[in-house]
Amino acid sequence: QVQLVESGGGLVQAGGSLRLSCAGSGFTFDDFAMGWFRQAPGKEREFVAGVTKNGGTTYYGDSVKGRFTISRDNAKNTVALQMNSLKPEDTALYYCNTVLGPVGGTRGWTVPLFVDHWGQGTQVTVSS
Numbered sequence: 001q002v003q004l005v006e007s008g009g010g011l012v013q014a015g016g017s018l019r020l021s022c023a024g025s026g027f028t029f030d031d032f033a034m035g036w037f038r039q040a041p042g043k044e045r046e047f048v049a050g051v052t053k054n055g056g057t058t059y060y061g062d063s064v065k066g067r068f069t070i071s072r073d074n075a076k077n078t079v080a081l082q083m084n085s086l087k088p089e090d091t092a093l094y095y096c097n098t099v100l101g102p103v104g105g106t107r108g109w110t111v112p113l114f115v116d117h118w119g120q121g122t123q124v125t126v127s128s
Contacts, residue, residue: 002026002117004096009122012086020081020122022096027114029077030054033101035109036070036081038092038124046092047110049081050099057102059109063089086126093121 008020020036035050049070050059058070067086072079079096095118100108112118 002114004114004117004119006094006096006119006122009094009124011125011127014086014088014126014128016086016126017082017084018086018124020083020094020124022079022081022119024077024079024096024098027098030074032098032113033109034070034072034079034096035099035112036079036094036096037112038090038094039121040092043092045095048094050101050109051079052101059102059106083124086124088126088128091124091126093123095119095121 003025005023012018030053033050033052036048037045038048039045047061048064049068051070051072055072067084069082097112098114100111
């Protein structure tokens with residue numbers, strides 16, 4: 001059974017940093033590009049960052065470019081999101097999922113594949 005478990009969220013002041021982690025199980029982790037998404041109250045889920053199967057290529061949403069870094073460890077079946085220079089507008093529930101990736105062009109990065117297997121997410125709150 002597919003499981004995606006996010007962790008590492010918390011409360012941080014603006015300008016601070018957090019590192020999120022996501023552990024995947026129940027599927028062949030290195031067969032899939034992975035991505036991070038977020039959802040703020042009253043807003044739609046938003047793509048944040050993606051990484052290819054081997055970690056060699058990354059892609060970011062415009063709002064986080066230059067501040068966030070995605071990486072993966074296929075030996076541990078984990079994907080991480082290092083978030084620096086956090087802003088109050090980064091406050092949201094953060095989720096990971098497999099993504100279609102570059103085979104789908106630019107838009108492919110934003111397409112989650114395991115749409116019936118979202119995890120519980122991890123809350124990030126940035127105070128001003």
